[in-house]
Amino acid sequence: MIKVEEAIAIIEANSTKMPWKSIPVSKALGYVLAEKVISPINMPPFRQSAMDGYAFKHGIRHQYDIVGISQAGDHSNFKLKPTEAVRIFTGAYVPNDADTVVMQEHVMASEDSILIAKMPEPFANVRNKGEQIKANDVVFEANTLITPAAIGFLACLGITEITVYKKPKVAILVTGNELVKPGKKLSKGKIYESNSLMLQAALQTIGINKIKVHTVKDNLKATKKALQFILKKNEIVLISGGISVGDYDFVKEALLKNGVEELFYKINQKPGKPMFFGSKKDTLVFALPGNPASSLTNFYIYVYSAVKNRMGFSNTNLLKIVRKLDNDIVNNTGKTLFLKALYNEISVEILDGQSSAMLNSFAVANGLVIVPEDVENIKKGELVTILPID
Structure with a gap:
């Protein structure tokens, strides 16, 4: 089991940028520039x-x-x-x-x-001629995200094609015999599957919109076969569930049998301890916990930055802010805590419902308060670090 900081460093070291491609400006929304763009004209071109x-x-x-x-x-x-x-x-x-x-x-x-x-x-x-930009000036540096305004500016300069980083192909594999698709009848012992929709939505906030979702029962042979196919077709694979140490958790074994190199397994944190990170050639694999709050927490802490890195962003991690604490915090776990919280311009409140299975508090939270593993007590009024997730 490794520390949070070690896990972040390993993921960063293995999250290489995607190859380049040229695309029409009209289709470039959400892509990241792979090289700087030079203006071919003055704008405006006359007074x-x-x-x-x-x-x-x-x-x-x-x-x-x-x-x-x-x-x-x-x-x-x-x-x-x-x-x-x-x-x-x-x-x-x-x-x-x-x-x-x-x-x-x-x-x-x-x-x-x-x-x-x-x-x-x-x-x-x-x-004046060239008031916005002069011919041969830099329009955008490399690693710039293409926004609607950027598309408009490029078009007004007569630029029709740019070089960007390819977006990684992303797949989500959901495991679990107990899962039922929302909308279907819920029989005894079953629960609705929500992680795939949640993770898709989280990926869409970064700009990944084409995501393949696969499901598999808790069976080693089926899990191995599904992963064999998925690993060939994608650059990032997210797996939901099946990564703990239960009798029906086959994901880690199936990954290793498919030639995925284990880069770490289990992180000294709460929630989200049972996570696997590995790679096979240029494909990154994140096996996330099945509990929804754990899964989403680990997405923000680990997957978010890796996806942005592969897309070509220069700033890939969630920003950190500091606020005064409204509640006392006791950490007797010896683990790094990520606590769902609601912050404003001055302070931050730790929300009720911190269980790894609970999404209700996550749904209203706008940040995760970080409590380092070696900190046992934080008093009301002290400053804490927050990862904004809004």
Whole structure:
């Protein structure tokens, strides 16, 4: 049995990034850049008006003759005298002889002239060429997550394809004779299977949306056969249940018989002690406890960072924050505790229902309070470390 810090270090050392691929920008949402992107153009590519109004050369005058119209998409470079202005619209080309745009709300206009009632500052309401970004500047560094805004920015620069890290193929294997799919009749001795839906949802928060779910009975032969297939098809495998030391827990044996290298088994923590981590070639295997709260806790502590690492993120771990404790904590287990909690801007409350089988408190928690294995007591008002999970 190893310490939490050792388990995290082993997983980090074995979570290599996925290979690269080029994809259209339109399909890049949720991917992570594998290399930096350089802007091919200035943005804006010419001086643009930021307002609907009138373009003119700033000076002491307030009255100007209107000599033309500049609409978005036009490229009419009017030759303006100091006494002349151009009617202009948002995004339109600002003539070279103009340096300022006055908002239409700040002028009194007739058919062929304007009188500026409220004079803007020189150079106001003009977006300069390259104001957002200049040609050959870096648009995004490598390891940047592609968001909707990033897609919009890349598109406005005329970029149609980028190089990203592939997303790992992820499978979930659920074990247990007692499990029934939600929606079906629940007979005596059976419980509804929830871990696969829970883990899928947790993976989706990272950006993994295509997940294969497999089920198997508590049987060594069936478990071995299922894993043989799953290990060939995926880069990350999550297994729910069957990893403890019961008579019907066959997952560890089935993994070893399939050539999975054991990197650690069991962690000195509560909840979530019976966890297996291993690898086979480029595939990472996490055999998680069957108890729902234990399974989700270990997902946040271990699986979350590994998946993000493989996806190409530079910052992969959950952030840590510090708050004042609202309750006393007693840790007489000699283990690291991860306690479901509810925090605000000032303090944190440890919730009732810390059992490894209970999800009701997890469903309202927004953080996990970490109690190190060598800390026996934490008093109300003392500072504690929290992993936000909201």
